[in-house]
Amino acid sequence: MSEENPIVNEILSKAKPGKQTFLGYEESRNVLKAIGIPFNKTKLANSEEEAVSISEEIGFPVVFKVVSPDISHKTEIGGVKVGIRTPEEAKAAYNSIMDSVKRHVPNARVEGIMVEEQISGSELFVGVTTDPQFGPMIAFGIGGIFVELYKDVTFRLIPIGVSDAYEMLQEIRGKRIYEGYRGRPRADPRELVKVLLAVSKFICDYPEVREMDINPLMVTHKGVMAIDARIIVDKSLEAKSPC
Ligand SMILES: Nc1ncnc2c1ncn2[C@@H]1O[C@H](COP(=O)(O)OP(=O)(O)O)[C@@H](O)[C@H]1O
Numbered sequence: 001m002s003e004e005n006p007i008v009n010e011i012l013s014k015a016k017p018g019k020q021t022f023l024g025y026e027e028s029r030n031v032l033k034a035i036g037i038p039f040n041k042t043k044l045a046n047s048e049e050e051a052v053s054i055s056e057e058i059g060f061p062v063v064f065k066v067v068s069p070d071i072s073h074k075t076e077i078g079g080v081k082v083g084i085r086t087p088e089e090a091k092a093a094y095n096s097i098m099d100s101v102k103r104h105v106p107n108a109r110v111e112g113i114m115v116e117e118q119i120s121g122s123e124l125f126v127g128v129t130t131d132p133q134f135g136p137m138i139a140f141g142i143g144g145i146f147v148e149l150y151k152d153v154t155f156r157l158i159p160i161g162v163s164d165a166y167e168m169l170q171e172i173r174g175k176r177i178y179e180g181y182r183g184r185p186r187a188d189p190r191e192l193v194k195v196l197l198a199v200s201k202f203i204c205d206y207p208e209v210r211e212m213d214i215n216p217l218m219v220t221h222k223g224v225m226a227i228d229a230r231i232i233v234d235k236s237l238e239a240k241s242p243c
């Protein structure tokens, strides 16, 4: 394990040897923030009242998300509500998420509800998967909840360099989506390249990260920012840095 990032070291050290450890939404965010990936503003609420007051503090419209180490795909189980515009809607959304989680994952440990500013923009994704033969690969493509449907994605073996990253940006069919198509926000390619290189370096430093997803990585008029993250750690890969 690299010594260079104490926040990452601490979070990843919780992974147990001998099995894959899934880091929840909040921990994954904290790891990726610590390696320089920009994220949207969020605050964890522990009760309905707190969810309302944090929403007012952040400013409507807001998004609510369930935070649980036992839930990986939040939308699938009714764990995400977007477009919350009033305190009444906030109360309803809080209860609807809690009910839905109880129904779908009865034993889930729920740490709270993340209250987030609602971001508008185009959804990309950056991910890492580990091929048993070739090792870790970085993926870049069109993101969102239909990412598996679009399959608009390009891969490279890790590590990548600056020119690989620029090539990846050009390789996806939907690249016009983040090039300002029809008034949509235009991504600064340098910001996207920075994210790709940060992820590649992260895997070099922490090869025990078997899988990760930043989905969506949102292209907004104010820049590129991540609004969701998941990481899977596998200690048996620790000594296998590809770099
Ligand atoms: N803060 C946000 N602002 C705007 N849209 C959001 C926000 N958070 C989530 N969404 C929308 O909800 C979708 C699902 O949320 P996400 O956090 O990615 O959960 P999951 O992938 O676990 O279902 C996103 O792809 C995005 O379209």
Ligand SMILES: [Mg+2]
Pocket: 144, 215, 216, 228, 229
């Ligand atoms: Mg997501």
